[in-house]
Amino acid sequence: MNNGFLSQEEIDLLLSGGGSFSENDADNTKEESELSEIDKDLLGEIGNISMGSASTALSTIIGSQVNITTPVVTITTLKELKDNFEVPNIALEVKFTSGIMGENLLVMKMTDAAVIANLMMGGDGKVDKVTSLSELEESAVSEAMNQMIGSAATSMATMFAREVNISPPTSRIWDDLTAPLTDALSDDEPIVKVSFTLNIGELVDSTIMQLLPIKTARKIVSIMMGNEEPVVVEKPQEKPAVTKEVIEQVGYREEVAPKTITEEKPVEVKHAAFQPLNSQVPSKALPSNIDLIMDVPLxxxxxxxxxxxxxxxxxNLGTGSLIExxxxxxxxxxxxxxxxxxxxxxxxxxxxxxxxxxxxxxxxxxxxxxxxx
Missing domain, CATH: 2.30.330.10 (SpoA-like)
Structure with missing residues (x-):
C-alpha cells in the first residue's frame, strides 16, 4: 500500500463506503493518483498558453501559419512511450535553471522536423517521409525548437510573475527504441506527457509532445495555486547569556574586559560644491595631452x-553570382x-x-x- 500508507483518494473512498483497497489495487492506482484531475487541467491550460507563444515564434521563423492546440495531459513512463512510439523522432532537452527547477523534453516526429527545416531554408515545405536529417537540417530544427521553448519559458514567467530561465538545449535523434530518450529520466519513472495538435498550414497535421517529471509538474501547479512552500532561512543561533544562577551552579566566571569610555568627536558636515555649468570646456577644445594618442592606428x-x-x-552562391x-x-x-x-x-x-x-x-x-x- 504505497510503502505502508494510504493515499488521500484511497482514504476518501473508504470513508464514503466505497469498499476497501487491496495492495494490488493501491499499486495500480499509484501512478494515476500522482496528479489530480484539477492539477492536470491546470497543467493543460498552462501548456496551452505557453505553447501558443511557441507557435507564434515558430510561425515567425518559418514564415507559415502554425497552430498548436488541444493539450491532453496524461501520466505515463518512458517505457510506455517506447511501446507506442514510431521512430525516428527528434527530441530537444532543456533544463529550467531559475524560477522552476527540473527537466523539459520536447519530442517531434522526424517528418515534421524535415518540413520545418525545409521551410527555414527557403523551400516549400513539401517533403517525403524521411528517416534522417542532414547536419544542417538538424541544426535548423534545433534552433527552431530552441526558440519555441524560449518563448514558452517567457510566457510561463509572465504567468508565474517570476523570472524563468532555461539552459542551452541539447538535441538528439531517437531512432532506436532500445536507446535512452534522455539521461535525466529513467524508463520506469512516472512523467507527465502533454500532447498538442501541431498544424503547419496544409503541410503538417500531427502531434508534438512535452514531457515533464512529476516533481517539476507539481512545482508548476503549486506556483499557480499559490501553495508554494516559502523558503525558510535559518537564523544563526545566539550565544545564550551566562546568568548569575548558572555561574553559581557550575562555578564559572566570564572575564569581561573593562569598557573604555571615549569622547566622540562631532561630525563635520560641508555643503557639496559643483562646478558651474557655464564653465565647462567647449566641446571643440582638445585636451592638452592629445599628442599622447596621435600615433594610435585606427x-x-x-x-x-x-x-x-x-x-x-x-x-546556391557560386562564381559569377550577382548579389543586389x-x-x-x-x-x-x-x-x-x-x-x-x-x-x-x-x-x-x-x-x-x-x-x-x-x-x-x-x-x-x-x-x-x-x-x-
Whole structure:
C-alpha cells in the first residue's frame, strides 16, 4: 500500500463506503493518483498558453501559419512511450535553471522536423517521409525548437510573475527504441506527457509532445495555486547569556574586559560644491595631452551596401553570382572608423586604386538613424 500508507483518494473512498483497497489495487492506482484531475487541467491550460507563444515564434521563423492546440495531459513512463512510439523522432532537452527547477523534453516526429527545416531554408515545405536529417537540417530544427521553448519559458514567467530561465538545449535523434530518450529520466519513472495538435498550414497535421517529471509538474501547479512552500532561512543561533544562577551552579566566571569610555568627536558636515555649468570646456577644445594618442592606428572601412539572404540562397552562391545591394548607384557610401560610422562619401579611382572622397560628416541624429537600420 504505497510503502505502508494510504493515499488521500484511497482514504476518501473508504470513508464514503466505497469498499476497501487491496495492495494490488493501491499499486495500480499509484501512478494515476500522482496528479489530480484539477492539477492536470491546470497543467493543460498552462501548456496551452505557453505553447501558443511557441507557435507564434515558430510561425515567425518559418514564415507559415502554425497552430498548436488541444493539450491532453496524461501520466505515463518512458517505457510506455517506447511501446507506442514510431521512430525516428527528434527530441530537444532543456533544463529550467531559475524560477522552476527540473527537466523539459520536447519530442517531434522526424517528418515534421524535415518540413520545418525545409521551410527555414527557403523551400516549400513539401517533403517525403524521411528517416534522417542532414547536419544542417538538424541544426535548423534545433534552433527552431530552441526558440519555441524560449518563448514558452517567457510566457510561463509572465504567468508565474517570476523570472524563468532555461539552459542551452541539447538535441538528439531517437531512432532506436532500445536507446535512452534522455539521461535525466529513467524508463520506469512516472512523467507527465502533454500532447498538442501541431498544424503547419496544409503541410503538417500531427502531434508534438512535452514531457515533464512529476516533481517539476507539481512545482508548476503549486506556483499557480499559490501553495508554494516559502523558503525558510535559518537564523544563526545566539550565544545564550551566562546568568548569575548558572555561574553559581557550575562555578564559572566570564572575564569581561573593562569598557573604555571615549569622547566622540562631532561630525563635520560641508555643503557639496559643483562646478558651474557655464564653465565647462567647449566641446571643440582638445585636451592638452592629445599628442599622447596621435600615433594610435585606427581601422577605416567603407560600406558599399547591405542585403539579406536566406540559407538556401547562400548555399546556391557560386562564381559569377550577382548579389543586389540595398543602395542605389548614386547614393553615398558609409565611412566607418573602428566600426563606427563617422562620414559619408563617394567612390573615386586614384590611379589604379579605389578611394573615397568625403562628402559630409555625420551628425548625432544620423548616427542614431544608422543604428536603427
Amino acid at each position: 581601422e577605416i572601412s567603407v560600406v558599399l551596401g547591405r542585403t539579406k539572404l536566406n540559407i538556401k540562397e547562400i548555399l 545591394l540595398d543602395k542605389l548607384a548614386e547614393e553615398p557610401v558609409e565611412i566607418l572608423v573602428n566600426g563606427k560610422m563617422v562620414a559619408f562619401g563617394e567612390v573615386v579611382v586614384i590611379d589604379e586604386n579605389f578611394g573615397v572622397r568625403i562628402t559630409s560628416i555625420v551628425s548625432n541624429e544620423e548616427k542614431i538613424k544608422s543604428l536603427g537600420k
